Amino acid sequence: MIRQLYRVLGPEGSRPLNRLLALQVGAAILQGIAFALLVPVLKALLGTDPDGVWPWLTAFTGCVVAHAVLQGAALSGGFTVGSRLSRVLHRRMADQALRLPLGWFTAGRTAEFSRLAGQNVIQVMSTPAHLLRPFISSVLTPVTLVAATFCFDVRTALVLLVCTPVLFAVQQTSTSVMRRLDLARDAAIGESADRVLEYTRNQPVLRAFGRTAEGYGALDDALVAEARADRRLIARGLPGLVSFTFATRMVFALLLALGVSWHLDGSVAVPTLLALLVLLVRLIDSVSSAAEAGAGMRIARNTLERLGAVLDEPPFPQPAEPQTPRDASVEFTGVTFRYDAGEASGRPVLNDVTFRLPERSMTALVGPSGAGKTTVASLIARFRDTTEGTVRIGGVDVRDIAADDLAAHVSLVFQDVYLFDGTIEENVRLAAPDAGPAELAEAAALSGLDRVIEELPDGWDTEVGEGGARLSGGQRQRVSIARALLKDAPILVLDEATAALDQENEALFAEAVRTLADRKTLLVIAHRLSTVVHADQILVLEDGEITERGTHDDLVTAGGTYASFWQRRARAHGWRLEAARS
Numbered sequence: 001m002i003r004q005l006y007r008v009l010g011p012e013g014s015r016p017l018n019r020l021l022a023l024q025v026g027a028a029i030l031q032g033i034a035f036a037l038l039v040p041v042l043k044a045l046l047g048t049d050p051d052g053v054w055p056w057l058t059a060f061t062g063c064v065v066a067h068a069v070l071q072g073a074a075l076s077g078g079f080t081v082g083s084r085l086s087r088v089l090h091r092r093m094a095d096q097a098l099r100l101p102l103g104w105f106t107a108g109r110t111a112e113f114s115r116l117a118g119q120n121v122i123q124v125m126s127t128p129a130h131l132l133r134p135f136i137s138s139v140l141t142p143v144t145l146v147a148a149t150f151c152f153d154v155r156t157a158l159v160l161l162v163c164t165p166v167l168f169a170v171q172q173t174s175t176s177v178m179r180r181l182d183l184a185r186d187a188a189i190g191e192s193a194d195r196v197l198e199y200t201r202n203q204p205v206l207r208a209f210g211r212t213a214e215g216y217g218a219l220d221d222a223l224v225a226e227a228r229a230d231r232r233l234i235a236r237g238l239p240g241l242v243s244f245t246f247a248t249r250m251v252f253a254l255l256l257a258l259g260v261s262w263h264l265d266g267s268v269a270v271p272t273l274l275a276l277l278v279l280l281v282r283l284i285d286s287v288s289s290a291a292e293a294g295a296g297m298r299i300a301r302n303t304l305e306r307l308g309a310v311l312d313e314p315p316f317p318q319p320a321e322p323q324t325p326r327d328a329s330v331e332f333t334g335v336t337f338r339y340d341a342g343e344a345s346g347r348p349v350l351n352d353v354t355f356r357l358p359e360r361s362m363t364a365l366v367g368p369s370g371a372g373k374t375t376v377a378s379l380i381a382r383f384r385d386t387t388e389g390t391v392r393i394g395g396v397d398v399r400d401i402a403a404d405d406l407a408a409h410v411s412l413v414f415q416d417v418y419l420f421d422g423t424i425e426e427n428v429r430l431a432a433p434d435a436g437p438a439e440l441a442e443a444a445a446l447s448g449l450d451r452v453i454e455e456l457p458d459g460w461d462t463e464v465g466e467g468g469a470r471l472s473g474g475q476r477q478r479v480s481i482a483r484a485l486l487k488d489a490p491i492l493v494l495d496e497a498t499a500a501l502d503q504e505n506e507a508l509f510a511e512a513v514r515t516l517a518d519r520k521t522l523l524v525i526a527h528r529l530s531t532v533v534h535a536d537q538i539l540v541l542e543d544g545e546i547t548e549r550g551t552h553d554d555l556v557t558a559g560g561t562y563a564s565f566w567q568r569r570a571r572a573h574g575w576r577l578e579a580a581r582s
């Protein structure tokens with residue numbers, strides 16, 4: 001547990017933790033010595049020379065006062081380390097989120113990440129003050145107590161020496177059973193939390209299809225599994241806890257019987273017997289609180305293990321000697337890609353894809369749904385690494401380009417637009433915080449965002465809501481296009497950028513895209529063929545393979561897949577519609 005605290009705190013948090021541990025260890029040892037001093041105090045007080053108690057009483061009082069001072073310092077140190085723990089953990093998790101490959105963020109892991117960053121960090125925060133201190137004291141105090149008792153009464157110390165490991169052994173056995181059960185219950189609670197989250201997020205869809213809580217199977221199953229894990233915890237964990245209480249009572253009864261028989265045969269005086277019983281009560285107290293602190297520590301340790309596992313996830317590999325792209329061309333050479341890198345069998349999502357996007361040219365990537373178009377876009381931005389083959393920007397393998405440099409070269413507009421809670425202007429400026437008003441106005445004009453701004457009463461200061469929920473799909477898309485344009489990267493990838501625009505805005509945007517092609521390397525993934533006819537080259541992607549390539553006229557003349565889609569265009573204005581019908 002302490003090792004895990006050091007691990008998650010990292011080097012910067014280790015000094016306050018060292019100081020805190022020293023205070024807690026000091027306080028626990030002083031408490032053990034104070035308890036052991038009760039032996040000479042009681043012996044003197046109840047023996048033949050009660051005046052001899054004063055030196056022992058003074059030493060006892062000194063230990064108690066010093067213990068109180070250290071305990072107070074340890075308590076405040078515990079709060080300091082706790083709040084530092086929360087700050088360090090949140091910062092390390094944010095840094096880690098930035099370094100992890102995008103492929104790591106599956107829905108389940110994202111939910112686990114947000115749970116760890118929220119409730120679990122709060123839970124771990126209280127560990128140093130509320131769990132570590134009682135735990136250290138419950139282990140060190142009995143050990144010191146037994147060791148110090150040897151100085152005053154060897155026979156009493158020997159009895160305690162035999163009892164202590166027995167009590168700890170029983171306590172450890174019940175703890176390890178509980179730990180396993182706790183882990184299983186934590187996992188079941190986590191699963192329920194994920195399902196509740198999913199259920200809450202998907203309310204619109206569930207209501208549209210008349211699914212109520214009772215009818216949502218995944219949530220029902222998770223709740224049943226959670227209840228089962230709870231019952232198992234009680235059924236299998238309780239005997240361990242009961243057996244510990246039973247063992248303490250048995251040890252106490254045994255020693256009482258032993259002590260009384262020693263007294264009756266004259267080998268132990270009453271003061272020693274009393275001191276022995278008082279120490280035994282203290283010992284049982286300490287080991288019992290070890291059991292209580294142990295339960296809290298078990299939960300905290302499980303949480304710290306999960307936090308540590310996320311923080312230790314290997315980051316996306318970065319180049320040791322980064323190179324700078326020589327121009328803004330993009331090149332795919334023999335690129336094969338599988339989402340699950342370990343899955344060697346089955347058809348890859350992209351299969352031996354080779355193409356080149358010359359600098360300052362416009363390429364359109366078209367193809368039916370699921371063909372792999374978005375995957376191509378994500379490989380250009382190195383959201384993932386290829387399974388085989390190379391993606392190059394400006395002649396340099398994207399794996400040899402520093403993350404910042406790559407981000408500066410590529411701007412993307414994805415189908416799923418995500419906006420941050422804030423104003424429209426803040427969302428657009430995210431791409432270039434220092435952009436001047438003229439650049440902002442140009443990005444707004446090209447994307448059609450200027451007309452949205454005019455219509456909204458608060459204009460640029462309109463709050464978009466969480467995820468952009470207060471804007472319509474088309475408005476959100478225009479904010480996201482403006483953001484990508486403001487970034488002014490030499491390579492611009494527009495994935496389905498016009499899907500949520502109406503026809504008038506789409507035509508305006510298509511015109512803007514044509515203008516941009518003089519300045520940028522453009523890859524446009526579009527279902528509406530009207531946006532792609534003017535492209536310098538059109539790539540047709542089907543089932544992960546490029547099946548046709550050329551200009552619009554070339555492809556129409558060739559009479560292949562593209563030509564047949566083009567001919568059907570008169571009946572429906574969308575590739576998606578046609579592809580779905582065919």
Ligand SMILES: Nc1ncnc2c1ncn2[C@@H]1O[C@H](COP(=O)(O)OP(=O)(O)OP(=O)(O)O)[C@@H](O)[C@H]1O
Pocket residue numbers: 339340349367368369370371372373374375376
């Ligand atoms: N994160 C992912 N994990 C596993 N498989 C994925 C993932 N994303 C996409 N796929 C699969 O990869 C294939 C290609 O998906 P991709 O999104 O690249 O297609 P697309 O041509 O852009 O489709 P659409 O036009 O519908 O957006 C699909 O079969 C899809 O199921």
